[in-house]
Amino acid sequence: MDNNKLKDQVKEEFITYLNIKKHRRTPERFAILDHIYSAKGHFDMESLYKEMSESSLRVSRATLYNTIDLLLECGLVIKHQFGANVSQYERAYGNENHDHLICTSCGEVKEYKNSNLFTPSQQKRLQRFKISYYSMYIYGICSKCQKKNQVQEKKNKTNSLTTKK
Amino acid sequence: MDNNKLKDQVKEEFITYLNIKKHRRTPERFAILDHIYSAKGHFDMESLYKEMSESSLRVSRATLYNTIDLLLECGLVIKHQFGANVSQYERAYGNENHDHLICTSCGEVKEYKNSNLFTPSQQKRLQRFKISYYSMYIYGICSKCQKKNQVQEKKNKTNSLTTKK
DNA sequence: ATGTATGCAAACCATTTGCAATGAC
DNA sequence: GTCATTGCAAATGGTTTGCATACAT
Numbered sequence: 364m365d366n367n368k369l370k371d372q373v374k375e376e377f378i379t380y381l382n383i384k385k386h387r388r389t390p391e392r393f394a395i396l397d398h399i400y401s402a403k404g405h406f407d408m409e410s411l412y413k414e415m416s417e418s419s420l421r422v423s424r425a426t427l428y429n430t431i432d433l434l435l436e437c438g439l440v441i442k443h444q445f446g447a448n449v450s451q452y453e454r455a456y457g458n459e460n461h462d463h464l465i466c467t468s469c470g471e472v473k474e475y476k477n478s479n480l481f482t483p484s485q486q487k488r489l490q491r492f493k494i495s496y497y498s499m500y501i502y503g504i505c506s507k508c509q510k511k512n513q514v515q516e517k518k519n520k521t522n523s524l525t526t527k528k
Numbered sequence: 529m530d531n532n533k534l535k536d537q538v539k540e541e542f543i544t545y546l547n548i549k550k551h552r553r554t555p556e557r558f559a560i561l562d563h564i565y566s567a568k569g570h571f572d573m574e575s576l577y578k579e580m581s582e583s584s585l586r587v588s589r590a591t592l593y594n595t596i597d598l599l600l601e602c603g604l605v606i607k608h609q610f611g612a613n614v615s616q617y618e619r620a621y622g623n624e625n626h627d628h629l630i631c632t633s634c635g636e637v638k639e640y641k642n643s644n645l646f647t648p649s650q651q652k653r654l655q656r657f658k659i660s661y662y663s664m665y666i667y668g669i670c671s672k673c674q675k676k677n678q679v680q681e682k683k684n685k686t687n688s689l690t691t692k693k
Numbered sequence: 694a695t696g697t698a699t700g701c702a703a704a705c706c707a708t709t710t711g712c713a714a715t716g717a718c
Numbered sequence: 719g720t721c722a723t724t725g726c727a728a729a730t731g732g733t734t735t736g737c738a739t740a741c742a743t
Contacts, residue, residue: 552741552742552743553742553743554741554742572731572732573732573733581726589732589733590733590734592736593733613731613732614732615732615733666725
């Protein structure tokens with residue numbers, strides 16, 4: 364399987380990072396990384412905790428948060444805070460580069476493939492800032508909610524007309 | 529003053545929104561909008577609360593949160609969650625369009641002017657999503673922290689050499 | 694007069710922290 | 719053997735909520 368290759372690669376990268384930082388290579392840390400790279404898409408801490416509770420190696424919330432911090436620092440995981448109370452995460456590799464469409468009405472988050480990187484002039488202006496990754500959040504109203512709103516507005520109109528009479 | 533003109537404009541827009549939604553036009557709501565449009569840049573709820581406590585019309589935290597929700601909904605204020613625990617806000621008008629450079633090392637957030645809008649082909653693909661605004665967050669290491677890290681790494685090297693002896 | 698909006702304080706809940714026990718080195 | 723890491727449970731703190739009072743309509 365192709366995903367196993369990726370898993371090995373990120374594990375290697377994680378080990379290198381742990382060695383440099385002189386952190387220990389615990390089974391919990393590898394299990395968490397492995398689990399995160401078993402699926403694409405967004406996840407939050409609660410779902411990760413529950414999923415891992417049912418897996419071979421159960422880990423505590425504290426360890427989950429600790430390990431996520433390490434994975435964020437070495438760039439293997441990306442963190443998003445779209446507007447809800449819970450932070451969302453996703454693996455950094457094996458996902459296509461994408462922006463996020465966030466509906467401010469229903470909260471739905473959709474991925475939107477968009478591979479426009481920085482132009483040379485932008486790169487130049489950013490030269491002193493070492494980019495590790497970037498996130499584009501596009502807020503608006505999704506098509507479903509637009510329709511819902513239209514229906515709602517029609518209702519309101521009818522109501523105000525009848526009440527005015 | 530030019531800013532007063534903007535204040536009047538956004539107040540008008542807010543009134544229109546309140547009327548449509550049949551919300552009341554309370555002095556607190558206008559005071560909060562006015563205060564937010566008195567300065568550029570980011571702010572959080574705590575600083576807004578403290579500043580307004582010292583102003584002519586004191587408002588409670590509850591009202592602050594209620595009103596910010598309204599201002600978000602009608603698009604007069606933008607909300608950011610850069611990674612720290614507190615949400616950051618900024619006024620939507622009178623600020624140049626800008627992206628955000630967020631240093632993952634020290635947490636500093638810098639604005640970066642960047643007026644590249646969506647290309648026609650992107651617009652087309654987004655046609656069913658009604659964009660109200662978008663935020664570009666660029667994570668990385670700022671120049672200051674890069675320097676700090678270099679110094680740190682040199683130290684580590686020296687230490688490991690001496691300990692190896 | 695009516696019912697929405699405010700202020701206060703308590704509740705909520707994701708995340709962080711303190712500490713004893715574990716296990717990587 | 720040493721000390722970083724884990725798991726547990728308690729603490730934290732930004733945000734939300736419930737309810738009595740105030741006030742916009």
